Amino acid sequence: MIVVTGATGNAGSEVVRALLARGLGVRAFVRDPGKARRALGEDVELAAGDFADPGSVRAALEGAGTLLLSCADDPRRVGWETAAIDAAVAAGVRRVVKLSAMAAGPGSPVAFWDWHGQVEQHLRASGAGWVILRANWYMSNVLAAAPGVAAEGRLYAPAGDARIAMIDPRDVGAAAAAVLSSPGHEARPSHEASPGHEGQTYLLTGPRAITYAEVAAGLSAATGSTVEFVDVPGDAARAGMIGDGRPAFAAGQIVAMFGALRQGAGAQVSPAVETLTGRAPRDFASFARDHARLFAVAAGTGAAR
Numbered sequence: 001m002i003v004v005t006g007a008t009g010n011a012g013s014e015v016v017r018a019l020l021a022r023g024l025g026v027r028a029f030v031r032d033p034g035k036a037r038r039a040l041g042e043d044v045e046l047a048a049g050d051f052a053d054p055g056s057v058r059a060a061l062e063g064a065g066t067l068l069l070s071c072a073d074d075p076r077r078v079g080w081e082t083a084a085i086d087a088a089v090a091a092g093v094r095r096v097v098k099l100s101a102m103a104a105g106p107g108s109p110v111a112f113w114d115w116h117g118q119v120e121q122h123l124r125a126s127g128a129g130w131v132i133l134r135a136n137w138y139m140s141n142v143l144a145a146a147p148g149v150a151a152e153g154r155l156y157a158p159a160g161d162a163r164i165a166m167i168d169p170r171d172v173g174a175a176a177a178a179v180l181s182s183p184g185h186e187a188r189p190s191h192e193a194s195p196g197h198e199g200q201t202y203l204l205t206g207p208r209a210i211t212y213a214e215v216a217a218g219l220s221a222a223t224g225s226t227v228e229f230v231d232v233p234g235d236a237a238r239a240g241m242i243g244d245g246r247p248a249f250a251a252g253q254i255v256a257m258f259g260a261l262r263q264g265a266g267a268q269v270s271p272a273v274e275t276l277t278g279r280a281p282r283d284f285a286s287f288a289r290d291h292a293r294l295f296a297v298a299a300g301t302g303a304a305r
């Protein structure tokens with residue numbers, strides 16, 4: 001049994017779908033079973049719980065061989081995820097796969113990456129078999145801008161000419177499923193070797209490092225209407241996100257990440273998705289086509305998903 005946390009999220013839901021497509025047994029650890037059922041369908045077992053409730057984490061891990069560890073970018077993440085790793089070890093879970101970020105590192109000036117780095121450090125020392133998947137910027141981050149693009153034909157971001165090897169969350173799901181289901185994922189007696197990807201850290205990226213101007217061009221092509229990229233100063237971007245209801249801390253972190261991306265933090269292209277899945281990762285044009293409807297509603301182009 002493979003337990004997936006963060007299973008209703010952008011990436012976690014794709015991990016669940018990719019595992020189900022492989023015919024594997026999946027138990028999704030979710031806060032809201034109704035939401036999870038609607039998002040993930042009938043074929044997944046649900047374990048209701050919350051990282052803040054250690055008993056619910058222990059119950060979800062009973063009899064599991066493998067754990068995919070994903071969560072939201074929450075200041076409590078380090079405590080939640082390190083406790084879940086310890087619970088997995090205590091439950092005899094053979095492999096913990098941690099979904100992390102491309103520039104993770106303890107002490108990173110970007111708190112989100114610092115937290116991932118602290119959890120990675122704990123996992124490596126935990127005694128569990130571990131695999132770390134450091135994903136680049138998700139293409140789905142652009143979905144937050146869809147209403148603005150649809151209304152104005154403009155994509156605002158403090159991205160400058162940053163080159164970002166952004167990845168479709170479906171490819172995060174496919175790569176994670178390959179690692180989670182590789183030999184050794186079932187629960188075994190502890191004396192047996194586990195021949196999976198243990199001890200590996202993989203960088204997951206899309207096929208090319210692209211700029212936000214290229215993202216806008218991809219949206220233009222997909223929607224059939226002109227989408228213009230507008231570079232905005234970090235302060236204005238932060239104020240805009242807060243105005244849209246995003247918490248100030250999170251808005252500051254996103255601006256800090258864009259600063260790091262402009263310095264090249266996301267420019268590296270990795271072959272790992274293709275190596276792990278046997279398929280080249282999707283490019284942004286494909287992502288844009290599949291989500292064109294969201295960017296084109298007000299423009300009335302009729303582009304279909």
Ligand SMILES: NC(=O)c1ccc[n+]([C@@H]2O[C@H](COP(=O)([O-])OP(=O)(O)OC[C@H]3O[C@@H](n4cnc5c(N)ncnc54)[C@H](OP(=O)(O)O)[C@@H]3O)[C@@H](O)[C@H]2O)c1
Pocket residue numbers: 005006007008009010011012029030031032049050051052070071072073074099100101102112134135136137138141
């Ligand atoms: N976005 C990027 O560009 C990017 C790039 C690299 C790495 N990452 C990392 O990838 C991971 C997943 O990202 P994502 O975009 O898929 O996240 P997301 O869409 O925000 O999903 C977060 C998931 O965590 C669950 N969750 C939140 N708090 C929880 C709690 N207290 N107990 C149990 N579950 C809880 C949420 O459940 P609910 O549905 O109940 O809220 C949801 O399923 C994150 O760790 C992020 O740092 C993101």
